[in-house]
Amino acid sequence: MGQTRTRSNVNLVGLTKADYNGNPTTLCQGCGHNSIASQLIQVGFELSLRPHEIIKMSGIGCSSKSPAYFLGQSHGFNSLHGRMPSISTGALIANHHLRGIGVSGDGDTASIGMGQFKHLVRRNVRMVYIVENNGVYGLTKGQFSATAEEGLKLKYAGKNDLPPIDICMEAILAGCGFVARSFSGDAKQVRELLKAALSHRGTAVLDIISPCVAFNNEDWSPKSYAYGKQNELPLHEIGFVPKRDEIEIEEYAPGEMRQVELHDGSLIQLRKLESDYDPTDQMGALHRLQWAEQKQEFITGLIYYNPDRPSLAEVCNLGETPLAQMQEDKLRPRPEALAQYMQELSG
């Protein structure tokens, strides 16, 4: 893919960073979504993901175009508006060895796709569900989405009189075990959250505020770059440590760090900026989100984490061989089985 392979520029599976590229983006210059795609490329490389073990999923909208712009060696599916969850559920049960990376938007998730979103989370389908949230419909030139703040004024849409839907709260209420929020301008935090999310056993929801440079980037808009930079309130600094690396927790002073063990054994380290914040407290997380909304702040970081609930594939009792790889010997009972049953019915 245009990059010479040397011992120093390949990862554990022998791929260069360029191997994780996709097609050139067609989104607007400066779009927050592009920065998220860049972090996915970086994360894929750093985690040594095998591209064929990943499927990239999306619905419809600006955000949903972006799976074309990363991991070009992975299969992908740009589905229907709001329907990424059902397509992903089918694909990830058909082949439960695959991991899904889904990219959706606030319209795709919080309006047309709200039902499917909540049911995907409820089923705990193993995928990273990214919402590139800008509070506005870009492709149709600037209507409010359901996540737009009450009172927000936009050039074309006028004033928004309705309260916003908080995607993180919806995810927590639907039983999600990994709920995080970030800001597309905060590359490091996005990257660390993506890494942790990829280790989660079920659905990991990342609500990433990703300003729309064309339709919602007035400095006073809570989903603009300027506002995001000024009002972002990280709950904690995050460091992701893959399972294969040595973990030397002694480095960190006790009291400043909290380690959360992910399902596959890797650790996520949170530097607590709020000493009393506990990401395993579901009620606390909801309360904190509500509080932040009232203060017109957005908190970032891992807001809620609970690895206990089994994924849908586990609930379905799937064996080692993916359903999609089964052949006639497993899929069709023997002729004697039919003959025996017919005998029972006609005897």
Add this chain to the structure above:
Amino acid sequence: MGVLLEPAPAAAPAVHPNPIVNDFSFVVATENGTGSQTANLTILRALFKMGIPVNGKNIFPSNIQGLPTWYHIRVSKDGYVARRHTSELLIAFNEATVAEDIKNVPAGGVCLFNADWRNVPTREDITLYSIPVNMFVRETGLKGKLGNYIANMVYVGAVAHLFGIPLDYIEDALRFNFGGRQKLVDSNMAVVRAAYDWSVANIVKVDPYAVSRMNETSGMIMMTGNEAAALGAIFGGVNFVAWYPITPSTSLVDAINEYLPRFRTDKTTGEVTCAVIQAEDELAAMGMILGAGWAGTRSMTATSGPGISLMAEFTGMGYFAEIPAVVWNIQRVGPSTGLPTRTGQGDIIFTYYLGHGDSKNVILFPSSIKECFEFGTTSFNLAEMLQTPVFVLSDLDLGMNNWMSEPFTFPDEPLQRGKVLSAEEVNSKGFARYKDVDGDGITYRTLPGNENPRSAWFARGTGHNEKAGYSERPEDWYNNMERLARKFDTARKLVPGPVVQRMAGAKVGIIAVGTTEYAIEEARDRLVAANLPTNFMRLRALPINDEVSQFVAEHEYVYVVELNRDGQLHSILITEMPHLATKLRSIAYLDGMPLTARWLVEAVEAAEAQQEVL
């Protein structure tokens, strides 16, 4: 069902001078939710095991408990299984409807009712029998719901006496229906016997209707179309099901769930070879089966009209992104919620063209439980070979009622998995997802998980070029849509062909699909007796092939018979064969009930009379 251990005890013989044996219909009127279905199925099965051709149709309400329901059973020594217009006998066990039900009994008919009721209207021109139901229930000591359940066995005993059904057949049928649970068999049988004995002692049979053993059903099976479809799917290699409950399709997925542990779960490891997911709605069900089909499973859903409406957008995507999936539509009556518990063929046009823009879908039309079973394999094979959603249009009458059939035989067709490239084949053959390498319109695909980096492609509902890349170029759009049309022409050669039955000297043809077959067969026998021989072509699939246009061309004209208002199949056929349009005449009707031969004969005769005037 075992062989009879002893000769059946002699039932009270029909003393009528001109008995009508094995050729009549009766209707059992009850309230739904009272367990009457068990009683009805017991009578149906007993008659079936007596070797008499029989068919039962449940005319039930969209309700859980307490509304009227009618179960029609036809016995026919000639093997006719279509619904009859009238039933000569009424088993009136619903006080709320008895007045109306009695009105519908034809002169010379029979009514058996509950002797505990007051104010049952009387009629001079029919035979009335009554039996004191409460007495038998009291004797069992059962109360409430259980009492209601057992009360239904009272009419089973009375009917056994009136028709002359030996009690051994009743007991065997109960054993079959209760899955061998002897305690249940015994308690029910006790009531049947008591009612039977009372009837023998107290009811003097004066009507002519009776049954007598035949040898027409030996070795045959009886099941519902939905059970047969489920079994067909199990033997057709289904390995992903997503669905949302909707009458009358629900029992299809229920049956899959019942069959899976027996037929498709590894006895030692417990490994599951099929996942079943109850979705949040039909829209999600369709999305799930397309996602799974894209990833490589043989995936299916079962639904009915309202569900098909919700699946429209996804179907268009499945057609355009070219993803295999199978959708069983057990048709009920629309538009809108319509008649959820009645039958029809009203979704033919909608399903054929389902999806906005230029889209067309392959449809299979089973008419029997045997075809429901066979199409289990055929539908998945077509879906995977053609890489497109395939619809199977059954209906409530076929899906939810019990039908006789020869036993199913193991499918001849192996599981066809279509043009799927392995990691090695991507290197040796090259890969461009939508490139028509073979000229049949069917392109090669790769599945997610394929280790070859060059196998990756991006499925999309947006305009695309041969490499699945996003494209708005006019020639890319045009060429791709032309190829899809070419693929649809390939489908014409792959789908099951029509079945033709001919009569000597026939100049008039009949074309139909699905379960109207049975009324048509019977009507043709009556029409030929009235000097109108007909040839009959039953289509088993859309799109049609050349056989259909040949059939139409060789007749003076052809009636297209169907259960809907607008003549939907007729519309499709004149669109597909515009040069033969004037030969195609629509006979379409729908009131929610299965077609009867009488209605069809009258409709054809009216059309013929019109013809003569012209």
